Amino acid sequence: MRVVQYYANDDVRLIDLPVPEIGSGELLVELRACGICASDVMEWYMKPRAPLYPGHEPVGRVVALGAGVQQFAVGDRVFVHHHVPCMVCHFCQRGAFSQCATFRATRLYPGGLAEYIRVPAPNVERDVLLLPGDLSYESATLIEPLACCLRGIERVNIRPGDSVCVLGAGSNGLMLAQLARQRGATTVVIVDPIAYRRQHALQTGIDHALDLSDDLLTPIFALNQGRKPDIVIVTPSKISAMQQGLSLVGPGGTLLLFAPPQPAAILPITPNAIFFQEITLRTSYSAGPYETRLALELLRTGRIRSETIITHRFSLDEASQAFKLVANPGEALKVIIEIEE
Secondary structure: OEEEEEEEOOEEEEEEOOOOOOOOOOEEEEEEEEEEOHHHHOHHHHHHHOOEOOOOOEEEEEEEEOOOOOOOOOOOEEEEOOOOOOOOOHHHHOOOHHHOHHHHHOOOEOOOOEOEEEEOHHHHHHHEEEOOOOOOHHHHOOHHHHHHHHHHHHHHOOOOOOEEEEEOOOHHHHHHHHHHHHOOOOEEEEEOOOHHHHHHHHHOOOOEEEOOOOOOHHHHHHHOOOOOOOEEEEOOOOHHHHHHHHHHOOOOOEEEEOOOOOOOOOOOOOHHHHHHHOOEEEEOOOOOHHHHHHHHHHHHOOOOOHHHOEEEEEEHHHHHHHHHHHHOOOOOOEEEEEOOO
16 A cells, blocks of 8 residues: 655655554544644654654545444444543543543554554544545545644633634634634634735634734734733744734733644743733643544534635645645645545
8 A cells, every 4th residue: 555654844755565454443444535734744843753654634434344343334434533542541531631641652553644544443432433424525634633723722711702813824723713703702813924814714704814013913902992812822833923922912811822832942931921911821732532523513514614724635646745835835724635536
C-alpha cells in the first residue's frame, strides 16, 4: 500500500509498506479522505521525530474486522479518532481527556495518510463513529479539527451577549468564530492580514473582519461599545500573536491559546495587570469522544458547513504539494487528501 512519509515540509515522500495485519478488536479501514492539520507542518514538532507517518483526520471504509468486533461491519463508512482516553483515570474523570496516559499512547498505524489504516481496539471501542449516509467523506474530514474547536470554545465559557475576537482566519479560526456565534456571542470579530481570508470570513456570517495592525483597539472599540472583547482566541502559535491577544482581552475576560508555541518560547506576562483585571488565561489541546460526536452532528445538520472551510483537494500522489501549501497557505484554508472510490 502507499503511505505518506514525512521528513520535513519540503521532503514529503510516498512509500510502499505492507498492508497492516489486524488483531482482536481491531479494524482495517481503507482511506477515503484525510485533512492536513497545521500541526502536520509544525517543523519544530515534526522534524525531531522524522521520519514518521502523518495524518490524524482520516475517514474511510471498513474492509476487515478483528475477532470480537460486533458494532461495525465490512463496508461501513467511518471516522476514526487517532487518540482515545481510558475514560476512568483521574484526568478522564475531570474531563481532561488529552492528559490521559491512554490517550497519549493510542494511535493509528501507520498514520492517517495511508491507503489502509489499522485502528487499535481501544479506538474501535471508544471513538470510531459511523458516518450517516448524507455526510460526505470530504465533510467528515472536519470531525477531528471541529472537535478540537468545540473543546476550545467550551473552555472559554462564552455567555450570551459576550463579545469575541479571534486572531487568525484560517480553518480553525473560522470554525471557532462560527461556534462562538452559535454559543450566543453577539459581536464576533476575526482578525487576519490576508484580504481573501477576511472576505471569506464575512461570507460565512462572521460579523466583522479586521486587518492585522498594531492598533486593533480603535476599530474594536468602535464595534464593541468602547470595550475590549470578553473573549480573545489566538489561533497562531507565534508569541507575538499571543502578546497581541493579551493586549486585547478585556477586564474579567478570557484569553485562549489554541496552538502550541515552540518548547523554549517565553510569553512575557505582567501578573499585576492580569490580577487586577481578573484575566483568565487558558489553553486547549486536542479533543475527546464527546466533542467528536457533537462535531459529527454539527456537520450532519449543516450548522458547520464544510464548503465554508475546505478550499483545496489533492490526491495521495500529490501529498508533497499539499504539505507545501499547508506550510505556506496564502489564500488556502483547509487542505485535504482524497482517494477516489
